[in-house]
Amino acid sequence: xxxxxxxxxxxxxxAKTRGGFLGRLFGRGDEKVTGDWLDSLEEGLLRADxxxxxxxxxxxxxxxLFATGELKTVPKAxxxxxxxxxxALAGDVRLRGDGKTPRVILVxxxxxxxxxTTAAKLAKRLKDSGERPLLVAAxxxxxxxxxxxxxxxxxxxxxxxSGKPDGDPAAVVFDAxxxxxxxxxxTVIADTAGRLHTKGQLMEELGKIVRVTARAREGAPDEVLLxxxxxxxxxxxxxxxxxxxxxxxxxxxxxxxxxxxxxxAVFAIVQELKLPVKLLGVGEKAEDLVPMDPTAFVNxxxxxxx
Amino acid sequence: xxxxxxDRLNSTFERLRGRPRVSEGDLDEALRDVxxxxxxxxxNLKVVRQLIxxxxxxxxxxxxxxxxxxxxxxxxxxxxxxVEMLGGTATxxxxxxxxxxxxVLxxxxxxxxxTTAAKLANMLRKQGRKPLLIAADVYRPAAIDQLVTLGKQLGVPVxxxxxxxxxxxxxxxxxxxxxxxxxTVIVDTAGRLHIDESMMSEIAEVVAAVKPHEVLLVVDAMAxxxxxxxxxxxxxxxxxxxxxxxxxxxDARGGxxxxxxAVTGVPLKLIGTGEKLDALEVFHPDRLAQRILxxxxxxxxxxxxxxxxxxxxxxxxxxxFLEAQFxxxxxxxxxxxxxxxxxxxxxxxxxxxxxxxxxxxxxxxEAERQMRQIEAIIxxxxxxxxxxxxxxxxxRRKRIAAGSGxxxxxxNQLLKQFxxxxxxxxxxxxxxxxxxLPRMPGMPRL
Numbered sequence: 083x084x085x086x087x088x089x090x091x092x093x094x095x096x097a098k099t100r101g102g103f104l105g106r107l108f109g110r111g112d113e114k115v116t117g118d119w120l121d122s123l124e125e126g127l128l129r130a131d132x133x134x135x136x137x138x139x140x141x142x143x144x145x146x147l148f149a150t151g152e153l154k155t156v157p158k159a160x161x162x163x164x165x166x167x168x169x170a171l172a173g174d175v176r177l178r179g180d181g182k183t184p185r186v187i188l189v190x191x192x193x194x195x196x197x198x199t200t201a202a203k204l205a206k207r208l209k210d211s212g213e214r215p216l217l218v219a220a221x222x223x224x225x226x227x228x229x230x231x232x233x234x235x236x237x238x239x240x241x242x243x244s245g246k247p248d249g250d251p252a253a254v255v256f257d258a259x260x261x262x263x264x265x266x267x268x269t270v271i272a273d274t275a276g277r278l279h280t281k282g283q284l285m286e287e288l289g290k291i292v293r294v295t296a297r298a299r300e301g302a303p304d305e306v307l308l309x310x311x312x313x314x315x316x317x318x319x320x321x322x323x324x325x326x327x328x329x330x331x332x333x334x335x336x337x338x339x340x341x342x343x344x345x346x347a348v349f350a351i352v353q354e355l356k357l358p359v360k361l362l363g364v365g366e367k368a369e370d371l372v373p374m375d376p377t378a379f380v381n382x383x384x385x386x387x388x
Numbered sequence: 389x390x391x392x393x394x395d396r397l398n399s400t401f402e403r404l405r406g407r408p409r410v411s412e413g414d415l416d417e418a419l420r421d422v423x424x425x426x427x428x429x430x431x432n433l434k435v436v437r438q439l440i441x442x443x444x445x446x447x448x449x450x451x452x453x454x455x456x457x458x459x460x461x462x463x464x465x466x467x468x469x470x471v472e473m474l475g476g477t478a479t480x481x482x483x484x485x486x487x488x489x490x491x492v493l494x495x496x497x498x499x500x501x502x503t504t505a506a507k508l509a510n511m512l513r514k515q516g517r518k519p520l521l522i523a524a525d526v527y528r529p530a531a532i533d534q535l536v537t538l539g540k541q542l543g544v545p546v547x548x549x550x551x552x553x554x555x556x557x558x559x560x561x562x563x564x565x566x567x568x569x570x571x572t573v574i575v576d577t578a579g580r581l582h583i584d585e586s587m588m589s590e591i592a593e594v595v596a597a598v599k600p601h602e603v604l605l606v607v608d609a610m611a612x613x614x615x616x617x618x619x620x621x622x623x624x625x626x627x628x629x630x631x632x633x634x635x636x637x638x639d640a641r642g643g644x645x646x647x648x649x650a651v652t653g654v655p656l657k658l659i660g661t662g663e664k665l666d667a668l669e670v671f672h673p674d675r676l677a678q679r680i681l682x683x684x685x686x687x688x689x690x691x692x693x694x695x696x697x698x699x700x701x702x703x704x705x706x707x708x709f710l711e712a713q714f715x716x717x718x719x720x721x722x723x724x725x726x727x728x729x730x731x732x733x734x735x736x737x738x739x740x741x742x743x744x745x746x747x748x749x750x751x752x753x754e755a756e757r758q759m760r761q762i763e764a765i766i767x768x769x770x771x772x773x774x775x776x777x778x779x780x781x782x783x784r785r786k787r788i789a790a791g792s793g794x795x796x797x798x799x800n801q802l803l804k805q806f807x808x809x810x811x812x813x814x815x816x817x818x819x820x821x822x823x824x825l826p827r828m829p830g831m832p833r834l
Contacts (some may be wrong), residue, residue, distance in 0.1 A: 125433055131612040134427040193635060194498030194608065225537035226530040233529030270709065278638040286513075295542035309496060315430030315612025341581045343614035 093269050113156040115148055123163070123332070130346035130383050164384050170349055173358030173377035178332060179304045183367050184216070184262040185269040186203065186295055188255070190288060190329055191277030191309035192321055195365055196337035198227060201273040202234030203363070206267055209240055214284040218258040218266035219244040220251040220291070221275040231273050241267070251275065251287065252294035254371075259298035279324030289328045298367070303325040303337050306331045306362065312345035322351040331355075337363030344383050345368035396425035399527075401463050410458035415447055418462065429641030432616040435473065435650045442469050473646050474673035479655040482601040482629065487571035488520075490562050490598055494591055494626060496618055497579030497608035500634030502531060504577040504606050504660060506538035507668035512572055519544050520570035524558050524594065525578040526551035535576055547571070554590065561596040582621035594624050602629045604657065606646055611638040615644035616651045623652045630657035634673065637661045649673075661676070682795060714804060716774040719768045764792035765802050777803055 113119075120141065127137045132307040144162070147153035153162070200219060205257045208215045216376035217235045221227035222245040236243035243261055245254035255272045262270045272293060295303045308331040310318050325331050334357050336345045348359055359374040400421040407414055419440050426436045446465045452458040483489050491508065493501045502525070508520040521539050523546055532548045537543060539546035545568070547558035563575040578595060580587035605628050607615055622628060633645045636659050649656050656671045766774065768791030771818035773780050780788070780803060789796045 128427060129613045131430075131614070134424050192610065192638070194500055196498060224534070225541075226534035229425050229530035229533045230528070237529075276634065280638045300673060309610070311495065311610070313608070313612060313614050313618070314610045315640075315644065316428050317430070317610040317638065318612075320611075320639055338581075341614065342617050343612065347612060349467070365709075387668075 084325065087262050089171060101136060101234050109177050111242050115153055115156055115159050117148075119156065119159075120145060120148060124157070127346070127383070128161075130344040133316060133319070133350040136349055146264060151388060155366045160384055164380055167349065167380045168292075168376045170354060171359060171374070171379060173352070173360075173374075175358060177305055177372045179269075179362065180301060182301060182304075184267050184299070185304045186299060187254075187269060187271045187305040187307060188274060188295065188303045188329070189272065189307050189335075190274050190331070191276060192278055192311075192327055193312075194307045195218065195226075195276065195311040196335075197221075197276060197309045198231050198234065198273050200307070200335050200337060200361070200363060200371065202231065202238055202240075203368055204239040204307075204320060205369045206238040206269050207371055208271075209238065213268045214266065215269045215271055216262045216266035217242040217370075217372070218255055218267070218270055218272035220254045220258075220272045222247055222249045222251050222254065223275040227273075227275065237312075241265070251305045252291045255291055256298045259295065261388075263299075264361060268327065268329070279328075281322045283322065285328045288325075307333050307334060307335050309335045309337055309359075310345070310348065311361070312336045313341060313343040314347060315351075316347055318347040319350050319354070322355055322357065326355055326357070330358060332360050333360040334372075335359075335363065335371075339382070340365045345379075346383065396428070396628075397422065397466070398820075399421045400425065402458065404459040404462060407459065408767060409454075409456065410452055411731060411828075414452070414584065415444070415462065416624075422466065426643060426646075429643035430612050430615075430647075432647035434616070438650075439469050439473060439549055439699030446595045453579075461534050463464070470646065470672050473650045474648050474670065474676055476673055478670055478672045479630065479657055481657060481668075484601050485795045488562060488565040489572045490575065491573065491601040491602040492493060492527055492575045492577065492598065492600040493604050493606055493632070494577055494596055494622060494628075496581065496608070498609045499530075499579065500520060500632075500660060500743060501525075501579060501606045502534050502576050503555060504632050504634055504658070504668065505535065505605075506542060506544075506604065507660065507665050508546045508658070509539070509574055510542050510665045511668050512574075513542065513544060517685045518570045518571050519572045519574055520561075521603065522547040522558055522561055522566070522573060522575045523548045524575050524782065527556060529567040531576075531578070555593040555597040558594050558721065562598050573598075582618040595626055602628045603627055603634050605648075605654070606632045606634050606765070607644055609633050609645065609660075610640040611644040616647045618650040619634045619652055619654075622778050623654060627655045630655055632656075632658040632660065634660040637663075645676075716766050716769065716777055717771075719809075720774070722762065761792070762793055762802060765789075765794055765799055768792040 091168055097211065123144070124137060124141045127140070128134065136214040139298050140163070140299075144153060144159060148159075153159050165275065171324065177185075178189065187204070189197045189204070193199050196287075198221070205215045205217050212356055217231060217240050219228040219242060221231070225247075228244050229249065229325055232242055232244060241252070243258040245251060251274060254268075256271065261267075270289075272295075277288065279285065292303060306329050308322060308329075314321075322331065322334070334348065334351065336359055339345055351357060352359060359379075360381065361371055362374055364370050364372055401420050404410060404414060404418050423436055423440055423584070426439065427433065432438075443462075447453075447462055450465070451462060452461045452465075455461060466735060481491070493505055493508075495501050510520055512519045521535055521544055523532040523535040525535075526549065536548070547561045549561070549775055558575055562575070565571070565573050575594070575598065576592055578587070580591065582588065603626050605619055605622050605626075619631075631645070631648055631654055633642065633656055636642060645656055648654070656673065656756050659669050661667045661669055726798045726823045743783075765788060768788045769780070773784065773788075780799075785796050785799050791801050792799075
């Protein structure tokens with residue numbers, strides 16, 4: 083696997099996108115705002131997957147300010163946009179927990195969004211910060227999903243409890259929480275099967291996992307992380323609505339931000355559901371999961387200068 | 389999939405139809421709505437702009453503003469523009485003159501390549517072909533195990549490559565496939581980022597070594613604006629021959645499919661419509677456009693019926709259906725057959741004008757419960773009652789309810805629905821007789 087540079091940061095991962103479309107927006111610092119420039123800005127925001135329902139009012143506001151002469155230079159316009167976007171993403175990125183052990187984190191999401199990889203990376207992160215995490219392979223549906231997490235567990239050197247193919251995922255999580263109590267693990271990270279949010283039965287199964295987890299330890303799960311594919315478009319909003327309704331999602335993880343996609347769909351989710359984005363997946367290596375930094379994230383959309 | 393796009397476009401068109409004439413302002417307002425609908429469906433911005441410009445130009449060129457059927461014309465122009473963008477009619481998969489036919493699957497991480505590989509093997513196997521799967525994803529942990537497990541479920545052999553010589557192994561295994569009696573080779577490759585130079589070189593080497601007849605890019609139906617950029621990058625490095633739209637069974641509006649086809653010119657060939665290994669269908673652009681515009685997809689419905697329903701029974705029932713001689717007995721046997729065809733809601737969406745009704749249907753276990761209840765009620769009726777429900781009086785209703793473990797009001801409801809259904813059938817029948825319904829393949833000429 084081709085290595086990304088050591089110590090990848092959100093900026094460096096997201097910066098790959100800058101040379102592209104939006105990069106062209108930023109010429110000299112004293113450049114004047116024009117109608118064309120505003121059109122380009124609008125295009126850039128839409129192409130970053132920001133929802134048209136957010137972009138349209140924002141652009142209307144900027145065009146009004148431009149018409150009245152209050153908005154003259156590109157740096158000023160950019161600063162206004164950046165401020166709006168950064169403020170929209172403000173939230174507590176710390177993982178929840180009320181001191182009871184083990185802390186229980188469920189990782190949920192649609193197929194192929196990056197749940198298994200995220201679970202493993204999160205285990206590594208917690209281990210490096212001095213915790214004693216336990217991974218749980220509760221995706222008993224997809225062929226070889228259990229093996230996939232087992233290989234990861236070995237790679238990041240974290241213990242794992244695995245379900246059996248076609249077994250009951252809720253029971254796997256329940257048993258793992260008891261096992262963690264016995265072994266003295268501080269945090270349990272359970273990887274669940276990918277499911278489309280429109281599949282009633284599979285969502286019901288997820289609801290059951292959450293309920294059974296609560297029986298394993300009062301107040302659990304502490305954190306239900308919804309993993310969103312950073313390359314996803316507006317459908318991510320539907321996913322977030324449905325998963326929140328069924329599984330009481332407490333935070334978001336946006337993955338695959340090392341490509342050219344910018345994950346802009348997340349703005350509408352944060353606005354509507356008031357869920358914080360807690361972590362970002364910015365590469366393929368175990369350490370490529372970093373806490374959300376709104377300024378860096380927005381800088382991936384809008385270059386820092388200006 | 390596509391319902392929301394279709395809802396939005398339909399409400400736009402409804403408003404337009406409400407006008408006696410379409411003014412230029414009306415047209416522009418409608419096009420603004422179309423723009424928002426397409427963007428919310430993740431259609432690429434460039435494609436949206438082009439489509440809007442095309443529609444506007446054609447609408448003005450055809451003088452829709454002066455026409456009394458202007459609104460209809462606009463709908464047709466939008467429909468045609470979407471069909472063009474999706475690429476007209478279905479494009480079949482290539483087949484080598486001399487076996488093996490080689491198909492390589494490529495795509496981003498998590499787009500659905502491994503599942504698609506297994507589904508494609510299953511589809512070809514059902515057509516009498518003898519596929520061989522090659523697991524060439526040597527990077528994702530357990531990706532090979534995943535394909536091996538799926539191959540076992542299907543009874544299709546799976547061969548893994550040596551991580552140190554992926555390209556040459558793929559070529560060697562593919563070349564020797566006919567010796568083992570396999571006529572088609574499907575290569576599952578690792579997911580990769582289009583900007584990852586060394587990984588893009590790796591797959592380019594695989595393709596150069598194995599010289600495939602099909603290089604299919606698997607695109608996630610939930611993908612956003614970036615889908616066009618990544619697909620273009622894959623297209624620049626690989627001789628793509630087709631696209632596969634994966635995970636199209638959710639409620640994603642699938643605009644990426646419109647866009648990638650439009651920008652790269654590579655045809656969409658297959659569409660993944662469910663978790664099960666038989667949920668892969670040949671992609672029909674013209675039918676999809678009709679579904680997007682809420683015009684239904686009768687052809688797919690008929691095909692699915694042909695696949696699952698006994699032909700003679702179907703023709704007999706279609707005749708009865710249109711002549712409103714359909715009895716509760718027919719209804720019962722149809723219920724059994726419909727159950728084989730897939731979720732009821734999916735089927736209704738394919739019928740013109742039934743999309744809204746599909747939304748009112750319960751889903752999952754609740755739908756199954758209702759289905760069982762209907763079955764129980766009908767099977768508690770006598771033969772005479774099933775043939776002519778009008779004889780079912782109050783005391784018979786009580787008996788049927790007791791026999792089926794339901795209530796009289798459940799029985800009443802079923803009978804009422806059945807009566808309404810027959811009324812609807814009569815209307816269909818007379819429409820067909822007057823030639824307002826097109827003849828459908830597989831249906832008797834009326």
